[in-house]
Amino acid sequence: MTLLILIIIAVCVVFGVTDIRRQFISKPIFGFFRKVLPPLSQTEREAMEAGTVWWDGELFSGRPDWQQLHSMPMGELSGEERAFLDNQVNTLLLMLDDYKVVQEQKDLPQPVWDYLKQERFFSMIIPKAYGGLDFSALGASTIVARIASRSLTAAITVMVPNSLGPGELLAHYGTEEQKQRWLPGLADGTEVPCFALTGPEAGSDAGAIPDSGVVCMGEYDGKEVLGLRLNWDKRYITLAPVATVLGLAFKMRDPDGLLGDTKEIGITCALIPASHPGVELGNRHNPLNMAFMNGTTRGEDVFIPMEWIIGGPDYAGRGWRMLVECLSAGRGISLPALATAAGHVATRTTSAYCGVRQQFGVNIGQFEGVQEALARIAGNTYLLEAARKMTVSAIDMNQKPSVVTAIAKYHMTELGRSIVNDAMDIHGGKGIQLGPKNYLGNMYLAQPVSITVEGANILTRNLMIFGQGATRCHPYVLSEMEAVAMEDKDQALKVFDGLLLSHMLYGARNGLNSLVGALTGARFNSAPVAGETARHYRNLSRLSANLALMSDLAMAALGGGLKQKEMISARLGDVLSQLYLASAALRHFEAEGRQHGDLPLLHYSVEKCCYEAAKAMEEVIRNFPNRPLGWLAKALIFPIGNHFHMPSDETAKAVCKAVSKPGVVRERITHLCHMPEGLEDGISEVESAFLALHEQAPLMKTLKQAMRSGVLPKQAISPALIAKAVEEKVLTESQSDSLLNAWVLRTAAIDVDEFATL
Incomplete structure (x- = not known):
């Protein structure tokens, strides 16, 4: 002691x-x-x-x-945002046929492009003073997710101008003259933006970009002015093939000391019209057969005036911080929205398919192996919806939580991939036969796109989340x-x-x-x-x-x-x-x-x-x-x-x-999988069959009892068995008709597409 x-x-x-x-x-x-x-x-x-x-x-x-945690505002869609979802977004969904877009046209139809521009889908983050919609992060996330439940090509096309790009950088850092010059055109679709950051030698390590901008004197608009001589080579740039304005990140240098004593000024961002002499918008890439516009851009000895630096000359060398702050917000809105949409679609369709598809005379949803995978799908979807709303609420609270958005980007896209993999396992052959009836195939092919962009997931997990969190948090x-x-x-x-x-x-x-x-x-x-x-x-x-x-x-x-x-x-x-x-x-x-x-x-x-x-x-x-x-x-x-x-x-x-029967729980966890009236596709088919068979559950039970008592033969339910049940007075004609109608819907739901030639 x-x-x-x-x-x-x-x-x-x-x-x-x-x-x-x-x-x-x-x-x-x-x-x-x-x-x-x-x-x-x-x-x-x-x-x-x-x-x-x-x-x-x-x-x-x-x-x-x-x-x-409990006191944080949850965030709600505004009246304008709800109206936009109910009207413009619903109209857009009716215009989209994802199979034709991806497999046949390799692009959105021109009427869809025109509608996106006309209804200002590209202006959700642009202030109203410049003609934009000025929606919240929650509104933008919900709109992108709803579109993604119908067409990932359309969703990616919409999300890019509303994420990291000229619009966001201008709104946060642009001079008033730059805002007046560009934001109205970006808002009404007259201008289509892209942002060029990634190059052959600088992907996730954006700080290593070799693209350069050297301070020098040059001629612009008939006058000799101070500006930059740019050289760049970029790839993987979404919307580059159709862009009219190019946002560009490069390393700025002043070897002759025209601006002062600092030679290496640092990463800088500039905005350049695509029509400017020397700007090359190259050919398209083919990102896993997804049809969104993605390609290259290059420039050799392209001279631009200093005023084209985003934010003006005062923002020379401040591009990295601008990019990090804007990227952190974009990472928290767009890619999590795509992953959450995948979860909502997979949960709704897979829970329906489990009640429609039969093996060994019973619904596959009764097998515990299938239940294990379906539980993962639904549980992970619940996580995705919760994380989506919490992350965008931070952005709407004017936070720029770089660690949180890195978490959202990595883990939500990985959860999306896991969900789609489980859904494919349950659907089996129906999931791998591409065609208009297949609602999982394009979503499955698109998952690596989200995994790769805006910071490859391996880098995000291994270097960013804890690397920043350990010091910042x-x-x-x-x-x-x-x-x-x-x-x-x-x-x-x-x-x-x-x-x-x-x-x-x-x-x-x-x-x-x-x-x-x-x-x-x-x-x-x-x-x-x-x-x-x-x-x-x-x-x-x-x-x-x-x-x-x-x-x-x-x-x-x-x-x-x-x-x-x-x-x-x-x-x-x-x-x-x-x-x-x-x-x-x-x-x-x-x-x-x-x-x-x-x-x-x-x-x-x-x-x-x-x-x-x-x-x-x-x-x-x-x-x-x-x-x-x-x-x-x-x-x-x-x-x-x-x-x-x-x-x-x-x-x-x-x-x-909870998710294998129609009801409020299933609706809450799949509400982003929107099915407007008039759409006839694979999702509508499997949902209609699921609802019809659920209504006929008492009659199905009657048939099972008749089989157990020996009145009917023990076999899978089929039109022939239903006809036999009428003969044996187990079912009435009216009951037979309703059950046969459900069986017709079931057959359409489990069918896959077939083609005379490919």
Whole structure:
């Protein structure tokens, strides 16, 4: 006891007396940090500083404020946005035949192009003062998703001008003269924009673009003016083949010092008319046979005046930050909308197909193997819808959450891919035979497009999510890095000492919370609600403490080398991402009014997220390079093992039951799969058959009973069996007619297209 008291006193003295702590604790650590932390490159610094910290900061805190989550505005579509969906979007859907667009025409029909321009589909982010629709992020997301449920080619065509591109860059950074010159034309479709960033040698590493702009004097409009001599070679540029105005990113240099002493000015963005001499809009690419316009652009020694820099000459060299901030918003709207649309379509059609297709005399939805896949489809779709709405609500709150939008881009597109793969497995042969009846084939082919664009998913997962999150979202790390970089060492040590003490207390709290949470199953963690969902909040708080603790251990052990340990940082990013997705699901459930019918979907999605987060954490610990710290982490985080599991079979069956019958639950989770009256396609066929067979369920039960009693032969239900049932007085003529009508619809739904020639 005496020894313990002496140890406690010593610890209190060392850490409580400022001069002693600073000399023996903070100074050595400060020196170590100064040595091991590499200087941030300019592009890294701009990426770190761009955007804002939002709910991701709470998840990194180790103790999320759940009341803050619940108090966030959910966002609602405005009256104008609802009217646009009900009128212009519905009209557009009736004009689209995705099979013809993709397989035959290889382009949108000219009347569709004209309608998109006429109704200002390309102007959702342009202010009304310049002729735009000025819709919210939620409105733009919902419109793109609804279009994607009918045609991905049309959705991509609409989303690009409303995402990263000249319109957004001009709206945020353009001079008033530039806005007046370009925004009205972009709004009414007179001008079609594209933005050229990616090149043969610079894809995800946009900071490495070789395209150049050299400051020089040149002739423009009959006068010698100061400008830029541009050279570029870009590819994968959506809308480039039909663009009238080109947004261009390049590295700006001033070798002759015409602007001052700085030679390397940095990444800059300019806006150039496609008709300008020297601008070449090249041939089309063929992105997995999708029919949207995508191609190349090149230019050699193209002279432009300085005034064509977006934002004017004052924004020279500020292009990287502009791109990072705008890209983070675009990543949170467009690609998540496509993934969510895939989920809504797959859930609606696959749940219907499970009730229509029969094998071994029963609906395939009764097989547990099919139920397992259908539960994944529906549970992941619930996550997608929740994450979509939560992410766009941040953008509508004027946030620029770069980490959150990176999470949304990576995980939502991966969930979309998983959903479509499961839907294809259930549909079997119907899913792979392309034709007008196939509602999954083009969606399946399109998934790698979303995976690839706006930052390849491997890079997003391995370098961006945790790489930015660990510094931007952590309550102390970025400030400590800035303190270490201060030139005045005495002042730097003083600042660093105060931050380090707070950081150590923060780490101790997270270690204690992790251990107590593991030993008690998080039962004593607080939750903002009571009832069935309370345990989810407690588990997420426990995992948040785990993430905060493991992040500190990783950064302490690896320092700047953590950037090279991509597998470790990717798994830590997975933990953060799963916490975000689960938070979104809980917020969605509350915002929807705690619908009891949605509980199976909520339980499934959150339990899956917790399982995935814990599995990623376990892999971090198992592969941690510093084994003693890895043992410490395991003792604090999983002292009695990892007891998080995938949702139970009973939960999966409850999910399937909720979505396998017509009703409000199925409508809520598939509302983006819109089927206006007058559309006759594969989706309408399978839905009509599903509804008709559901109405005839009592008659189907009557036939089954007659088979069990020996009145009818035991065989699959067919027109011949229905006729036999009439003979045996099991069914009336009227009942027979209604059942036969349902069977005709069923036959149309399970049929596939066939062609005399291809």
